[in-house]
Amino acid sequence: xxxxxxxxxxxxxxxxxxxxxxxxxxxxxxxxxxxxxxxxxxxxxxxxxxxxxxxxxxxxxxxxxxxxxxxxxxxxxxxxxxxxxxxxxxxxxxxxxxxxxxxxxxxxxxxxxxxxxxxxxxxxxxxxxxxxxxxxxxxxxxxxxxxxxxxxxxxxxxxxxxxxxxxxxxxxxxxxxxxxxxxxxxxxxxxxxxxxxxxxxxxxxxxxxxxxxxxxxxxxxxxxxxx
Numbered sequence: 001x002x003x004x005x006x007x008x009x010x011x012x013x014x015x016x017x018x019x020x021x022x023x024x025x026x027x028x029x030x031x032x033x034x035x036x037x038x039x040x041x042x043x044x045x046x047x048x049x050x051x052x053x054x055x056x057x058x059x060x061x062x063x064x065x066x067x068x069x070x071x072x073x074x075x076x077x078x079x080x081x082x083x084x085x086x087x088x089x090x091x092x093x094x095x096x097x098x099x100x101x102x103x104x105x106x107x108x109x110x111x112x113x114x115x116x117x118x119x120x121x122x123x124x125x126x127x128x129x130x131x132x133x134x135x136x137x138x139x140x141x142x143x144x145x146x147x148x149x150x151x152x153x154x155x156x157x158x159x160x161x162x163x164x165x166x167x168x169x170x171x172x173x174x175x176x177x178x179x180x181x182x183x184x185x186x187x188x189x190x191x192x193x194x195x196x197x198x199x200x201x202x203x204x205x206x207x208x209x210x211x212x213x214x215x216x217x218x219x220x221x222x223x224x225x226x227x
Contacts, residue, residue: 001035001038001039001042001194002035002194003035003039003103003191003192003194003197004191004192005031005032005035006032006035006036006039006083006103006191007103007105007188007191008032009028009029009031009032010032010081010082010083010103010104010105011081011105011106012025012028013029013066013079013081014081014105014106017077017078017079017081018078019078022078022079029066032083033063033083036063036083036085036103037059037060037063038059039103039194039198040059040062040063040085040087040101041059042194042198043087043101043198043201043202044057044059044087046198046199046201046202047087047099047202047205047206049202050202050206050209051205051206051209053088053089054087054088054089054098054099057087057091059085061091061092062085062086062087062091062092063083063084063085063092064084064085064086064092066079066080066081066082066083067079067080068080081104081105082102082103082104082108082109083102083103083104084100084101084102084103085100085101086098086099086100086101087099087100087101093224094115094116094117094120095115095117095120095123095216095219095222095224096212096216096219097113097114097115097212097215097216097219098113098212099111099112099113099205099208099212100112100113100116101201103186103191105188106188107185107186107187107188109185109186109187109188109191110183110184110185110186111183111184111186111201111204111205111208112181112182112183112184113181113182113205113208113209113211113212114155114179114180114181114182114208114211114212114215115127115155115179115180115181115215115219116179116181117179118155118156118178118179120222120225122222122223123219123222124177124178124179126218126219126221126222127177127180127215127218127219128162128165128175128177129218130214130217130218131171131174131175131218132165132166132169132171132175134214134217134218135169135170135171135174136170137214138171138174138214139171141210141211141214142211144210146207147207147210147211150184150204150207151182151183151184151207151208151211152182153174153180153181153182154180154181154182154183155177155178155179155180155181156177156178156179157176157177157178158176158177158178159176160176161175161176162175162176180215182208182211184204186201
């Protein structure tokens, strides 16, 4: 798989972020996208060595469109010059949580895990409720030496503990969160050797797994809203 081809295409798209260029270079997009799907396929196999629940996925079902919804954005650029994918037991749905990959030139790529989607109030409530009864387990996961060496818990958060939850709870700080996720930055140079990158990415995703498992236990009864 040619990761440099992916970066080169996305760099060109970033410089020429308009519909005319995109459609004139549709073949270049198809080639870069095929390389990204190949990268995902290899990554799925590596992740499958410690999490077999994701092995049934087809790479092309895990990717997100590069077309942007600009209706409510000040930035009217029609495309997001990045290839993105979420790998979980149910594909690219935000729940159950899984392993997130974004490839974006300019050292903006990253690996992610956890719950990014804070628009689902039911999911947020489920995680908060789970933390109230299983707070020490979360502390143990996110403060494990290898975890802390690579990740820091992030997420959209309220200024105060929400109503209905104990302000004096030992994990009150985490009850303020509306989303709970982690990220690991990836430099362009780290993508140059695809095989080495896949090994490293899988290793980092393996470190994320206990965190994802914790959230997925909290979200076991979550159902995606019907449109």
